[in-house]
Amino acid sequence: MGCLNRILAWLPSLNPQIWILAFGRLLSQTGTGFTLFYAPLFFVNQVGLSATAVGIGLGSAQISGILGRILGGSFSDSPVWGRRRTLLLSALISALASFILAGANNFGTVVLGNLCLGLGIGLYWPATEAVVADLSTGNNRNQAYALTRLADNIGLQLGIILGGVVISTTGAYRALFIIDACSFVVFFVVIFKTIQETYKPSLDENQKSQNTTKKWLLAISDRTLLVFVLINIMFTVYISQIHSTIPLYFNQFVNNGFSASTISYLFAGYIALSILCQLPVASFLSRFTRPQALMISSCFWGIGFLLIGLTGIVSENNLIFASLSLGVLAMATVSYTPSASTLVADLAPESLRGIYLAVNAQCWAIGYLIGPPLGGWVLDQTPQIVYNYWLGLVGSVSIVIIILEVLNRMMTHQKINH
DSSP, rough: HHHHHHHHHHHHOOOOOHHHHHHHHHHHHHHHHHHHTTHHHHHHSOOOOHHHHHHHHHHHHHHHHHHHHHHHHHHHHHHHTHHHHHHHHHHHHHHHHHHHHHHSHHHHHHHHHHHHHHHHHHHHHHHHHHHHHTTOOOOHHHHHHHHHHHHEEEHHHHHHHHHHHHHHOOHHHHHHHHHHHHHHHHHHHHHHHHHHOOOOOOOHHHHHHHOHHHHHHHHHHHHHHHHHHHHHHHHHHHHHHHIHHHHHHHTTTTTOOHHHHHHHHHHHHHHHHHHHHHHHHHHHTSSOOOOHHHHHHHHHHHHHHHHHHHHOOOSOOOOHHHOOOOOOOHHHHHHHHHHHHHHHHSSOGGGGGHHHHHHHHHHHHHHHHHHHHHHHHHTTTOOHHHHHHHHHHHHHHHHHHHHHHHHHHHHHHHHHHO
């Protein structure tokens, strides 16, 4: 009993709605974990598409995702739609997309499924991030975002483990997409039954008269936000490499090639470390400014990509290098995700919170539009180009750090003036 009380005391004190949303996200991400790391292997090895075609197919989700994020931000800040209805629409469209991908047998259906999936995900992120911001304050907002990311990671961990079991015992890749679709249906039910609308329209007549276009113009005229957008796109290109490029790289360019089951264990370890470190890292980084926290994340990204490159070059112990690289990338991810969302939520006026977070989500759309096709193209080239690619990503981290230093000065200046 005393141990349980200590655990409960360690957990952050947050609005109960955030805990419910986190539980719903855990269920949804469990389904996503079934497909996220296995989709590239399935479409290349069983459907018979090239790595470049698969990269384009996965990247196509970001085309509709851009539209989805615009709609998601606009709907979230709309008295007619609000956050809750936007989340419900997102869950329905995402479930449809997963059913389409379950039956995909050529490039066209892969693209169609990913276009639907991109729209669903695009609607989802501004709404869910706005709900977290609505129900938290500056003091505990970083922990609130860390909790929901923790739920995401636990769900992915469960999905990856169970997906690996399904693949190793049955080889039924298509069943993974059906399970993913069912998880979105369950998420719909959780939102419908338990989540209340958190959007409160402003009573200010000037705000009431603003149309959606004016709200978007106000957001994109914020210079601080635009500087953050630049580096955030680079971060999301980095994250996309974990989901789309690294599994195929481990399978095709590492000495003797890792099997699907070995890759599943590696990524299970990656997610497990993310789960263990998410809340402690968020607590540790709260002592820094948001840009400084992202600088720390940048250093982890650089080290992680260097180790990924070495995994393919070394002739022995490449499994050790792969484990180390994914461990470092796990630290990079958990130090990035809550810090980035909290930074944008802090910048946003309350009446424009959904749109600001939609701009943040657009970075993911653009990053994933660039990252998977780029990684797929690289993997179709010579080994020398593939190995140098990881060194190029390491070099790009220095650019990110320089821009973050500029952003830190801008935010410090704004804080002094206010």
